[in-house]
Amino acid sequence: MSEAIDRAPVTLEEVARAAGVSRSTVSRVIxxxxxxxxxxxxxVAEAITSLRYVPNQAARNLVTRRTDSIAVVVSEKGDQVFGDPFFAGVLRGVSAGLGTSHKQLVLLMSQGDADRDTLENYLCSGHVDGAIVVSLHGNDLLPRRLVDAGLPVVLVGRPLAGGSVPYVDSDNLTGGLVAARHLLSLGRSRIGTIAGPDDMAVGIDRLIGWRRALGDAKRPTDAVVHSRFSIDAGARAMEELLERHPDVDAVFAAADIIAVGAMQFLQSRGVRVPEDIAIVGFDDSVLATMASPPLTTVRQPVEELGRTTTWRLLAQLAGERHLPPSILLPTELILRSSA
Amino acid sequence: MSEAIDRAPVTLEEVARAAGVSRSTVSRVIxxxxxxxxxxxxxVAEAITSLRYVPNQAARNLVTRRTDSIAVVVSEKGDQVFGDPFFAGVLRGVSAGLGTSHKQLVLLMSQGDADRDTLENYLCSGHVDGAIVVSLHGNDLLPRRLVDAGLPVVLVGRPLAGGSVPYVDSDNLTGGLVAARHLLSLGRSRIGTIAGPDDMAVGIDRLIGWRRALGDAKRPTDAVVHSRFSIDAGARAMEELLERHPDVDAVFAAADIIAVGAMQFLQSRGVRVPEDIAIVGFDDSVLATMASPPLTTVRQPVEELGRTTTWRLLAQLAGERHLPPSILLPTELILRSSA
DNA sequence: CACCCAGCTGGGAGCGCTCCCAGGAAGACT
DNA sequence: AGTCTTCCTGGGAGCGCTCCCAGCTGGGTG
Incomplete structure (x- = not known):
């Protein structure tokens, strides 16, 4: 019927007139x-409903200098983001953390390098009150620049480029350490690892943990291959690891998705898991339960990561003082059949 | 060092002064x-960079009545959304569809029933220029109300409550039809289906297609069980289907995730796929390739769904006339081992 | 009866921007 | 020399809201 022609934006003024009061009073009610x-x-309440008045946010933002929405920035091509259970969990946590705060979540992803400026502009031009930035490859300067521009920012995951931007992360180091210790405790003699990319803190930290455990046990720490976070990459990495170190009988994979790829490769070669090679993953994602055999893995509290980050950001927005600059959340070994 | 104390918002005016020109000229340059x-x-360019000027969006929006951002609304608890490859794909498509349009994507999810009004308010109060609404269970009134409020809206997926809100969807009916025909062509005699929820168009349309194919072939169409879109639900549905119709030797599952659950159940009962029971899924998600045996499935062009919807919305925003109200995208049978 | 204070109310100013229109400068014609 | 374009520029008005302050009522107190 009505083809959205009517765009007659009702204003405060009109509501005021209809209610027989002043602008100020209507504003106070709202x-x-x-x-x-x-x-x-x-x-006023009656006038608002009968006129279907909706406040104009732009006008409000202009004067209050707040928008009541926060951004979650994913500096990753949209492709990767979804389907990745890590992001899924974090986002769920953020969503939960926002809870009753009446703030809106705005998800942004940099769709490439080109729009990096667009993104930064968007964030700095007052569209949001604060930002949560997830997953930065390497020494991403974005967070630093946002902070310099005066935007409150909290990172999910430790940034490599130190800076002083507050972050929330899983205790990846301890996770890697526990995983390696578990494999040692199984009596495995030659323990390798498929580490994550060496330009990401998660990759590095888990590797360091693994190294420390082996070092403590006076074992060699040379059986290392790096891999991206995908099934294919995991499979190829396993192949490479096996080529270079045919004697490995246990592998710590820096992510479940890598572990799954590795297991697929092993099975294609007739290598039995865990009999011939034991595998420990990381994340405790659905993949871990779906895999056959079910994956022994280090659980990281993904959802809590999002929730905690959000809490930290909201607290900062509320002007709270003496906030912990950064927070580490504990990880936990989940025993299943693969190791 | 600088603790973000300086919040000295540079204005157009100041840039103008620094550049020795007027507000208007700066505005024109920007x-x-x-x-x-x-x-x-x-x-002006020099003044802008040296002062690190960033235009105030609120002020701009106030006068232009545009925000250059569009919302993707997912009326589903955040929990579900991520990790679901369908959403992932759609979002990727939207992101791609936005391409060079210089519009920002704002993802919103209704985190429950309570915040339904918050959501509607947010959308109607000028935060976005238009909205893409994904996945509505049943007769969701949100889209209708948004349209009534004058917001351009395009849906992903046919809504049940007809309305006249434009949508883009996969040709689910033909998909179901092709799936069933394929099972018939294999010579299967008793073909069942695990349909989706009967309050969702996808569930209904695929079921209708399946029914038509069997009807055309003069086969019974009574072996139907409904299921939610999850592995567990799929497994339970398979159990129920088998209980009620022990003679089925082929099943069309309305989604890969259901098919996977069904196969897991069958395997736990020692039923062989496809020898004893052939299975066809729907979606062609990663699950289909990962499943063992790999799943024969109906591919729907998920990413294209997002891209097309976005294109349709952008065209509408650009004031294009004579746009097709709704669009159906073709599906395609992908043959693997499960049927 | 004068006074005061609390409780409400209304209007002005202004947030930072875009849009419109009136002008000025410079060149190209009569 | 005068006029008309063309190109550029500047300032006023106003978008819809919040915030501040002044005013207006009415009941309690000295």
Whole structure:
């Protein structure tokens, strides 16, 4: 029927007129401020519903300098982001953390290098009150620049480029350490690892943990291959690892998805898991339960990561002082059949 | 060092002063409008970079009544959304469809029933220029109300509550039909289906297609069980289907994730796929390739769904006339081992 | 009866921007 | 020399809201 022709944006003024009061009073009602008589409050409420008044956010933002929305920035091509259970979990956590705060979540992804400026501009031009930045490859300068521009930022995952941007991360180092210790405790003699990319903190930290455990046990720490976070890459990495170190009988994979790829490769070669080679993954994603055999893995509290980060950001926005600059969340070994 | 204390928001005015020109000229430069001398243009550009000027979006939106961002609304608890490859693909498509349009993608999910109003308010209060709404269970009124409020909306997936809101969807009916025909062509005699929820168009349309194919072949169409889109639900549905119709030797599952659950159940009962029971899924998600045996499935062009929807919305925003109200995208049978 | 204070109310100013229109400068014609 | 274009420029008005301050009522107090 109505083809959206009517775009007659109702304003505060009109509501005020309809309710027989002033702009100020209507504003007070809308923002739930005290100092309005019951009569006026009701008249305004009625006028608002009958006129279907919706406040103009732009006008409000202009004067309040707040937007009541926060950004989650994923500096990764959209492709990767979804389907990745890690992002999924973090986002769920953020969503939960926002809870009743009445703030909106705005998800942004840099769709390439080119739009990096667009992104930065968007964030700095007052569209959001703060930002959560997830997964930065290497020494991404974005967070630093946002902070310099005065935007409150909290990172999910330790950044490589130190900076002083607060972050929340899983205790990846301890996770790697526990995984390696578990393999040692199984009596495995030659323990390798398929580490993550060496330009990401997760990759590095888990590797360091693994190394420390082997070092503590006076074992060699040379059986290392790096891999991207994908099944294919995991399979290729396993192949390479086996080529270079045919004697490995246990592997710590820096992610479940890598572990799954590795297991697929092993099975294609007739190598039995865990009999011939034991495997420990990392994440405890659905992949771990779906894999055959089910994957022994280091669980990281993904959802909590998102929740905690959000809490940290909201606290900062609320002007809280003495916040912990950064936070590490504990990991936990989950025993299944692969190791 | 600088603890973000300086929040000295540089304004157009200041840039103008620094460049020795007027507000108007600066504005023209920023918006890349003609009618500015090279000299002025350069002076302004320099002032902008040296002052690190960033335009205030709120102020701009207030007067232009545009925000250059569009919302993707997922009316589903955040939990579900991520990890679901369908959403992932759609979002990727949207992201790609936005391409060079210089519009930002804002992802919103209704985190429950309570915040339904918050969501609607957010959308209607000028935060976005248009909205893409994905996955509505049943007769969701949100899209209708958004349209009534004057917001351009395009849906991903046919809504049940007809309305006249434009949508883009896969040709689910033909997909179901082709799946069933394939099972018939294999010589299977008793073909069942695990349909999707009967309050969702995808569930209904695929079921109708399946029914038509069997009807055309004069086969019974009573072996139907409904299921939610999850592995567990798929497994339970398979159990129920088998209980009620022990003679089925082929099953069309309305989604890969259901098919995987069904296969897991069958395997746990020692039923062989495809020898004893052939299975066809729907979606052609990663699950289909990962499953053992790999799943024969109906591919739907998920990413294209997102891309097309975005294109449709952008065209509408650009004021294009005579747009097709709704669009159906073809599906395709992918043969693997499960049927 | 004068006074005061609390409780409400209304209007002005201004947030930072875009849009419109009136002008000025410079060149090209009568 | 005068006029008309063309190109560029500057300033006013106003988008819809919040915030501040001044005013207006009415009941309590000295």
């Amino acid at each position: 923002n739930d401020l005290p100092g309005v008589s019951k009569r006026a409050r009701e008249a | 918006n890349d409008l003609p009618g500015v001398s090279k000299r002025a243009r350069e002076a």
